[in-house]
Amino acid sequence: MILPIGPIHPALKEPIRLKLQTEGEKVVKAEVEYGYVHRGIEKIIEGQTWQRGIYLSERVCGICSYEHTQTFAETIEKICGVIAPPRAQFLRVITNELDRIQSHFLANSTFFKSLDHETLFMQVLELREYAMDSIELLTGNRVNMGWNVVGGVRMDADERHFKPILENLKKIEEGFERTREIFAEGPALALRCKDVGVMTKKEAIKGRAVGPIGRGSGIKHDYREDHHTYQDYFDFKPIWRKEGDNYARTLNRFDEIPESISLIRQAIENIPKGNIRIPVELKSGYAQWRNEAPRGEVTYMIETNGNLIKHITIRTPSIPNIDSCAKYMIPGVPSVADAVSTYASSDPCIACAERVAITDEHGKTTLKKYGEVM
Amino acid sequence: MLDSIKDIVRKSSIHVCIVNCGGCNGCDVECVALLSPRYDLEQYGIYVHNNPREADVLLLTGAVTEQWTTNLKRIYDKAPEPKIVVAIGNCPQSGDVFNQEGGHVYAPASNFIPVDAAVPGCPPRPSEILEAILAVGPQAIADRGREEK
Amino acid sequence: MSSLIWYIYDFARKAWADAFTNAKSLPELAEKPERFRNFPQVNKEYCIGCGACTVSCPSPNAIKIIREKDDETGEGLTYPVIYPGACIRCGFCAEVCPTDPKTLECGENHLIMPEFNIIPSKRQYIVDDYLCIKCKKCMKKCPVGAISLVNDKLHVDQLNCIACGDCIEVCPVNGAMKGVFVENLYDQKELILLTVNYLEDYINSKEEDLRSLEKDSLLQYDIPLDDFFDEALKIIPDEEVSFEIISNAVNRLKIRIIDWDSDNCKKCQLCVGECPTGCISFDEDKDTIVREKDRCLRCSICYQTCPFSVIKYFIAKFSLEDDRIIHTTVKASNLNEEILME
Numbered sequence: 001m002i003l004p005i006g007p008i009h010p011a012l013k014e015p016i017r018l019k020l021q022t023e024g025e026k027v028v029k030a031e032v033e034y035g036y037v038h039r040g041i042e043k044i045i046e047g048q049t050w051q052r053g054i055y056l057s058e059r060v061c062g063i064c065s066y067e068h069t070q071t072f073a074e075t076i077e078k079i080c081g082v083i084a085p086p087r088a089q090f091l092r093v094i095t096n097e098l099d100r101i102q103s104h105f106l107a108n109s110t111f112f113k114s115l116d117h118e119t120l121f122m123q124v125l126e127l128r129e130y131a132m133d134s135i136e137l138l139t140g141n142r143v144n145m146g147w148n149v150v151g152g153v154r155m156d157a158d159e160r161h162f163k164p165i166l167e168n169l170k171k172i173e174e175g176f177e178r179t180r181e182i183f184a185e186g187p188a189l190a191l192r193c194k195d196v197g198v199m200t201k202k203e204a205i206k207g208r209a210v211g212p213i214g215r216g217s218g219i220k221h222d223y224r225e226d227h228h229t230y231q232d233y234f235d236f237k238p239i240w241r242k243e244g245d246n247y248a249r250t251l252n253r254f255d256e257i258p259e260s261i262s263l264i265r266q267a268i269e270n271i272p273k274g275n276i277r278i279p280v281e282l283k284s285g286y287a288q289w290r291n292e293a294p295r296g297e298v299t300y301m302i303e304t305n306g307n308l309i310k311h312i313t314i315r316t317p318s319i320p321n322i323d324s325c326a327k328y329m330i331p332g333v334p335s336v337a338d339a340v341s342t343y344a345s346s347d348p349c350i351a352c353a354e355r356v357a358i359t360d361e362h363g364k365t366t367l368k369k370y371g372e373v374m
Numbered sequence: 375m376l377d378s379i380k381d382i383v384r385k386s387s388i389h390v391c392i393v394n395c396g397g398c399n400g401c402d403v404e405c406v407a408l409l410s411p412r413y414d415l416e417q418y419g420i421y422v423h424n425n426p427r428e429a430d431v432l433l434l435t436g437a438v439t440e441q442w443t444t445n446l447k448r449i450y451d452k453a454p455e456p457k458i459v460v461a462i463g464n465c466p467q468s469g470d471v472f473n474q475e476g477g478h479v480y481a482p483a484s485n486f487i488p489v490d491a492a493v494p495g496c497p498p499r500p501s502e503i504l505e506a507i508l509a510v511g512p513q514a515i516a517d518r519g520r521e522e523k
Numbered sequence: 524m525s526s527l528i529w530y531i532y533d534f535a536r537k538a539w540a541d542a543f544t545n546a547k548s549l550p551e552l553a554e555k556p557e558r559f560r561n562f563p564q565v566n567k568e569y570c571i572g573c574g575a576c577t578v579s580c581p582s583p584n585a586i587k588i589i590r591e592k593d594d595e596t597g598e599g600l601t602y603p604v605i606y607p608g609a610c611i612r613c614g615f616c617a618e619v620c621p622t623d624p625k626t627l628e629c630g631e632n633h634l635i636m637p638e639f640n641i642i643p644s645k646r647q648y649i650v651d652d653y654l655c656i657k658c659k660k661c662m663k664k665c666p667v668g669a670i671s672l673v674n675d676k677l678h679v680d681q682l683n684c685i686a687c688g689d690c691i692e693v694c695p696v697n698g699a700m701k702g703v704f705v706e707n708l709y710d711q712k713e714l715i716l717l718t719v720n721y722l723e724d725y726i727n728s729k730e731e732d733l734r735s736l737e738k739d740s741l742l743q744y745d746i747p748l749d750d751f752f753d754e755a756l757k758i759i760p761d762e763e764v765s766f767e768i769i770s771n772a773v774n775r776l777k778i779r780i781i782d783w784d785s786d787n788c789k790k791c792q793l794c795v796g797e798c799p800t801g802c803i804s805f806d807e808d809k810d811t812i813v814r815e816k817d818r819c820l821r822c823s824i825c826y827q828t829c830p831f832s833v834i835k836y837f838i839a840k841f842s843l844e845d846d847r848i849i850h851t852t853v854k855a856s857n858l859n860e861e862i863l864m865e
Contacts, residue, residue: 008393008449010424013402015394036441037396043476047707048581055581055613059471062400062497106403125410132407133556140560140630143400143497146613154618155558155631182533187526279682351399464582467608474583475760494562496582496611499555 003336007036011114011340014350020330020339027339030330032322038354045312050076050150050282053309058144060314061352063106066099067293068314069148075289075300076150080282085275088152089229090267094165095138095147097260097267101172102131103294104212104253107347111250112183114344115192120182127175130168137164152277162268169261180254193247197329197342200244207324210317211296212256213346216249218242223292234266246345253347282307293317295347316352384430384456386419390507391429391453395446396479397436397470400497401463405433408500418508426452431507437465437472437479438486450487460510461492462503470496560614560630562607570626571666572601573687576616584609586616603627621667621685646686646702650677654699661690661700704764714758714765715772721751722773726780726839726853733782733837733853742853749847766847773843779821780837780853781814788812788833794825823856 003022007015015036021029041060045053057072058065070092077084084092105128112120132142138161139145147153183189199209204217215222215238222238224230239255241248286303296317303311325346330339394402408415409422426432426449438446450459461483464470469481483489491510493503555561577586585606591599603616603626614629650661650670655677662670662677669683670690679690686702694700704711725746726733732742748769759765790812795803802818803825805811826836836856843849 007445008391008424008426012424013392013394013406014399015396036439037394037436038439038441038478039396039437039472040476040478041472043478044472044474046476051579051615052581055611055615056471059398059400062398062403065398065400106406109406122409122411125407126412129407129410129412137556137558140556140558140614141612142499143403144398144611144613146560146615185529186533187529191526349399351397464609464611468582468584468606470609471582471611492608494607494610 005340011344013110014348016348016350018326018339018343020336022336025335027333027336028331030326030339032326034350034354036354037351042312042314045309048309049307050304050309053312054148054150055146057314058146061316061318061349062143063103063349064099064293064295064298064352065144066095066147067291067298069145070096071289071291071293071298071300072302073148073150074291075287075302076282076304077280078287078289079285079302079304080150080280082151082278082280083228084152085278086233086272087156087274088276090233090271091153091157091276092148093229093234093267094157094264095135095145095153097264098131098135098138098165100260100294101257102128102135104257105131107294108183108250108253110347111246111341111344114341115189117189120179120189123175123179123182127172127179130172134165134168137161149277151280152275154277156276165264166268169264173258173261176254176257180251183254184251190247192338192341193250194243194245196246196338197325197333197345198243198245199324199328201242203328204244204324207327208320209296209324210320211292211294211347212252213249213321213324214296215240216252217244223290223297227291233270234263236263246342249345249347295321295349295352316349318349318352321346322348322350322353388418388420388430388507389425389428390420390422390431390433391424391426392422392433392435393426393446393449395434395436395442395466395483396439397463397465401435401465404497404500404503405435405462408504413500413504415504418504420507427454429453430457432457432459433462433507434459434466434483434487434489435462437469437477437481438483439479443480443486446483446486458490458510459487460507461489463498464494464496467492467494558631560612562610562612563605563614563617563627563629565603565605566624566626566628567600567602569622569624570600570602571622573621573666573685575619575621575685575687576603576627578686579615579619581613581615582609582611585611619685646688646704647681648679648684648686648690649701649703650679651699651701652676654696656696656699658695660693660695664689664693704768707759710759711768714755714768717751717755717758718769718772719776719778722746722776722839722841722849722851723778723780726778726837726851727782730782733780733835734784736837736853736855738855740855744851744853746849746851747847748843748849752847770843773841773849776841778839778841779823779856780839781819781821781823781826782835782837783812783814784833784835785811787831789831791830793830794828794834797824797828799824826856 001022003020005018005020006012007017017033019031019033020027041056045056048056054069054072057068060068105124109121109124109128112124135145136142138157139147199217201218204214204219209217209219218240220238220240224236225238230236236259239252239259241252282304284305288299288301290297290299298317299315301313302309325343325348329342329346333339333342392402392405405422407413415422432450432453461467465472465481466483466489469477469479472479473481491506493506495502572588574588577588580586586603587606588601588603590601593599617625617627617629620627657677666687666689667683667685669680671678671680688702690700691702736742755765755769756762759768790810792805792812795805795812799822800818800820802815804813806813823836826834837853838856839851839853841849841851
C-alpha cells in the first residue's frame, strides 16, 4: 500500500509530502512531493541592487542563512576582482563555524526527536543555545544575521566579544563529550541507527549526495578545502566515515563540531589587525562560487549589470540530499518509523530546496527540481 | 462550576501545532529552540505536537504560498474548537520580503483564516514568542470556550 | 540485557546528580545582548525627507515616509515610519541614512561611514555637459554635497548621491540634469519602438487628410496616450517609469512619413531601381509595387524620383505633457521646392 506522510505531520518539521510504498512493515519505495514553500526567491532577487540582494539571499533558508550571504558576497567580489581584507575573512570564518555548530546540533536533535529519544533531544538543544548566544553576541541577531556585505563584514569584533565566545565554546565542549558518548555507545540507540538507511559510496556518487550525508558514505571531500581562506590560514582536515547508515551520518555531524571549535579557536588566536571592509566598485560580469554550507556545497551563479543583478541561480545541497535519501536510503528500511528517522538523518531543509517553478501553456504551475530544469 | 474547572484546566494545558505555510524556516527553528531546556516551553503547560487534530493553538509561520491557499483553511477546520491562531514573524502579517515583484505568495494570512495575535520580527527571539503565547494563549482559549455555550 | 546494564552503569556514574542540583533558570539568559538590532528608532527632527531608507529597504512594506500637516508654528515634519510587521531588522536603513546626527538608529552599526553610503537606486544622475549652463544651483541644493566642480564641469559623485531628485527640480535647463534608468535598457528600446510604430500607423491611417493637405498648411491631431499605454505597461510594468521614458522620447521625436497612393500608381518602376536599400520591389503576380516597411530608411529618394507625385512625404512632430495627450503636428515636406530653387 502507499502511505502518505505530511505535509503537516507530527514527524515532520517542514511541509513536504513523503509517499511510502510498503509491503507489510517494510518500505520498498519512497517518493517526495515538493512545492509547499515555493516563494520565488530567485525571481525576487533578479533586478534588485546587490545591496538589497544580500539581505534577500539570507531568506533562502533560515537555518544556514549565514552561508548564503557569504557565498553571495564572495561571488560579487569575484566579479569585481577584489578579496575581502584578512580580518574580515577571519571574522567570516568565526561566524561560519558557529553557524555550522548550531546547524549540526539542530539536525542531530531533530534526528533524536524522530527516534523519540527525548533526553538527547533536550541535551543537544541546550548545547545549541550556547552557539546561538555567541552568534547573537557577535552579529546582533540570532537567525538572519545581516553580517556580511560585499567587501567585508559590517561590524568589528574585539576582546569583549571573543572572550564570551571562548567561554561558550568551553561549555559546548563539556556537554558535548557526554552527549556524543550516549549516542555512540548507547546500545538501544545503536539498534535503531546502525545498518538502517544504508547508502553505499557508489550510490552516494550517483545521487550526488554532498556534505555530511555524502561524507557519511565515504566521499572524502569538503568544499572548505578549496576555499582560499581555509587554505591560506587554517589547519583543517575533513571528517568522513564509510558505513553510510544513519549512525555514520549522525556521528559524522557530531565529529565535525570539535573541528569547527578548533577552527574558531585558531581564528580568534591569530586574527590580524586592519580593515574589516573595503569599498567595492561594481563591474558587470558573470561569476560562479562554491562554499561548504552545513548541509554541503552551495553554488551561486550571478550575472550583474552595473549595480543590478541581472540573473541569479542558486544550487543548494538539500535537493541532491533529499533526492538520494528517497532513492537510496529509505527503500529497504525495516519499518515506517525507521523511514521517518532515516529521512530526518538526511538533514532535509525544504526552504532551501524550492526555488524553481515552471508554468506551461495552460497556466498550470508545476514545481521542478534543479536537475530537471538544467 | 464545571465551566470554571474547564477554564482552569484549559489554561494550563495547551497543545500547539506549527504550520509552516511557506517561509524561510527561521521562525520554525526559533519555535524548536523554545523546546530547549533554556526556555522550556513545557513548564508552562504547552506541548508542541505537530498534529492539527488535537491542537488548541496554531502557530502560523511563513507567507502563504500557492499550495497553502486552499490547504490552510482545511487545516484550520480540522483543529477542534476552541482554537486560536498566532502568527509568528513578519511573513503571515505582511509577506515580508517575499511580497514584492517576482514573489509567489498570497500574504497576509488573515485573508484565509482569522488570526488572533501576531509577533513581529524576522524572526522574533524565542523569548518574544514565549511572551506573546503566554500573554494571549490561556485567556483567549478560556474565553473562546465560554463563547461556544 | 546488555542495554539495560549500560543504562544502569550510566545512571550510576551520577553525572545526572550535578546537572539536577545545578538546574536553575537564569533571567539574564533571555536578555538581549548589547549589539542586538531591534526595530529602528526614528528621530523625527533630523529627517531631510530624501527617501534613502525606503529605497534601500529590502522589505517593500516596512518603511513609509509621511508628512505632517502644516500648522501655525510652521511646516509639518517629514519623517519615516517603521511598520514592525514587515521590518526585517537588518539595520540597512540606519546605515544609508545621510543625515548627521542620524534620523534612523538601529543597534550598533560600526560602519556608518560616508564611503559606504551607496544608495541602491535604479536611477543614475548624470549632468549633460552640452546643455549645462553651470549655474551651480544643483550644487547648492544637494543635501549631501554629492555634486562638485571637476575640471570646470559639474560632476555627480555616484558613491555619495542619495537619488533624491532635488537637482532635477532646481535645474533651469530642461534636460541638463538627467535621471537615467540604467537597468532595463533593452526594455526601454522596445518601448520606444512601440511608441514610434503606433504613432506612424496612426498618421498613415489618416490617408484622406494627408492627400488633401495643401502646401504650407498643417494637420493637427490629439492622440490620447492611453490608447497604447496598456501595451507599454506589459513591457515595463512601472507606470511612472514608462510614462517618463515615453514622454522623453516623444518630445524629441521627429518622424518622416511616406504615404503611398497605390491606386494612382502607374507602375513605371522608376523607384525600384533608385531605392538604396532595395526595399521597393515589383510583385508580378499581383501587378503592384510593394514596399517593405521594416527596411525602409525614409530617405525620400522615391518621393523625389516619382514623376506622378504618387508618393508623398511628410514630417511629424510631437509633444506630450502631463495631460497624457500626444499633440501631433504633420507638415508636408518642401523638399522638392528647395531643390527647384537651387
